[in-house]
Amino acid sequence: MGTIAEQLSGEAHLTSAEKKKIIFLSCSVLLFSVMNGTMFMIAVPDIARSFxxxxxxxxxxxxxxxIIYAIGALMYGKLADIYPLKTLLTIGLSLFATGSIVGFFAPNYLFVILARLIQASGASSIVALVFIVPSRYFPEERGRILGIVSSTMAFASGIGPVIGGFVAGALNWQFLFLISATVFITIPFFRIWMPREEKKEGKVDVLGAILIAFVAASLILSITTFNWWFILISGVFFSLFAWRTFKSDNPFIHPSLFRNVPFRTTIFSGFLAIITMFGLMFMLPLMLSEINGLTTLLIGLTLFPGAMAAAFMGKWAGILTDHRGSRQIVFLAFTLMITGFLLLSTFNGSPAWVIGIIVVISYIAFPFIQTATAEIISTVLPKNEIGVGMGIYNLFNFMAGAFGSAIIGRILDYESTVVLNPFSNAQGNAIIYSNVFLGLIFLTIMNGCYFYLAFKNNE
Incomplete structure (x- = not known):
């Protein structure tokens, strides 16, 4: 058998050692990509004080x-249907490292923003393309590899705030950029270890790409700023995008993609699930601070076991997906989510160690829902559309994260004196948290019914 460099296709057979190298390398850069986002959330107050x-x-x-991360995930996904993954990752990692270096030496806030945008334009290639790697290179082990990828994302989400708080406190927030710049050393290994591929037939509809980018950006801005004019702007750009899609011989996203019922169902159901999960992740630090009176460090320590449990369970999520089927794992994830939400609603206001144990149940739902939905996407689409399909999947996930945080944040602005959960002893400010967790249960149940009925009707 030839070396990887001699292989002409990602579908060529890989040795066990070659597979391990690709998986290790992909998960390593994914760790930095996800961690880069969570580290800077901790550093926001320090940046505000600096400038x-x-x-x-x-x-x-x-x-x-x-915004750039979400749009980039879609763009790289589309490009992956045409260009070799190795080439796209080289470009993405170069941009990620360049933005990190610019940020470390940034003399003012304008350069900090510029650096973050450059970072996002490169980091988005990682999350987009790493989700395509299992389908292209390991089709027989797709579920297991997707589980490892989901584990890495969960671990990065949990460890990011810890590292961010430590580095920003011990050194300076600008050193967070320096951590991300280390991805540059992985580029030669990608060039050597990734299978060689030829450029495929096709071209990118640049105008369509620009229009859908404006649609996504204005939608995210509308929910993060609560400026409803952005919804109107998004509608205008979406109309132009639809016109372009039906007029172009080679549209950026082919209309037939959304006529695929399993794909459409999974995208929408995954979107609702991620809204609830990100709403949970956004709400827990606020609840632990306001109700339990914990410091930032203690909040991180309380939530850390949940993130680590999610990272550990990612492997099993992949194994179960391969053996039991994607749809059953989706329902398992819904069950875990409902159980966790119910316990959080009931024991709201309990000691932090109790909340920490309950959070483990909620957090482990994340790798299950992500692994199973990504597996469905990769199996219901033809090979030449998996890239753009995964791009749409990632775009909706990032938008769901922004939507979930913003909506939950706005709901928590209100006060409530009525406890909707009959098993809860919540009092004062804890009541609104208990009620919101109950609302997440209702949304998850409705989502599960939609997912079941949509697939049943399609069959």
Whole structure:
């Protein structure tokens, strides 16, 4: 058998050692990509103090990154249907490292924002393309590899705030950029270890790509700023995108993609599930601070076991997906989510160690839902559309994260004196948290019914 460099296709047979190298390398850069987002959330107050910024001004460190990251995931996914993964990852990692270096030496806030945008334009290639690697290179082990990928994302989400808080506190927030810059050393290994592929037939509809980018950006801005004019702007760009799609011989996203019922169902159901999960992750630190009176460090320590449990369970999520089927694992994830939400609603206000144990149940649902939905996407689409399909999947996931955090944040602004959960002893400010967790249960049940009926009717 020839070496990887001699192989002409990602579908060529790989040795066990070659597979391990690709998986290790992919998960390593994915760790930095995801961690880069969570590290800077912790550093936002320090950045504001460094440049004497208002909250609305410093929020662009996070908002700008999310917008470019979400759009980039879609763009790289589409490009992966045409260009070799090795080439796209080389470009993405180079941009990620460049943005990190610019950020470390940034003399003012404008350069910090510029650095974050460059970072996002490169980091988005990682999350987009790593989800394509299992389908292209390991089709027989797709579920197991997707489980490992989901584990890495869960671990990065949990460890990011810890590392961010430590580095920003011990050194300076600018050193967070330096951590991300280390991805540059992985580029030669990608060039050597990744299978050689030829460029495929096809071209990218640039105008369509620009229009859908504006649709996504204005939608995210509408929910993160609560400026409803952005919804109108998004509608205008979406109309132009639809016109372009039906007029072009080679549209950026072919209309037939959304006529695929399993794909459409999984995208929408996954979107609702991620809204609830990100709503949970956004709400827990606020609840532990307001109700339990914990410091930032203690909040991180309380949530850390849940993130580690999710990372550990990712492997089993992949194994179960391969053996039991994707749809059954989706329902298992819904069951875990409902159980966790119910316990959090009931024991709201309990000691932090109790909340920490309950959070483990909720958090382990994340790798199950992500692994199973990604597996469905990769099996219901033809090979030449898996890239753009995964791009749409990632775009909706990132938008769901922004939507979930913003909506839950706005709901928590209100007060409630009526406890909807009959088993809860919540009092005072804890009541609204208990009621919101109950609302997440209702949304998850409705989502499960939709998912079941949609697939049943399709069959």
């Amino acid at each position: 004497s910024l208002l909250p609305s001004q410093v929020s662009w460190v996070v908002t700008g990154y999310i």
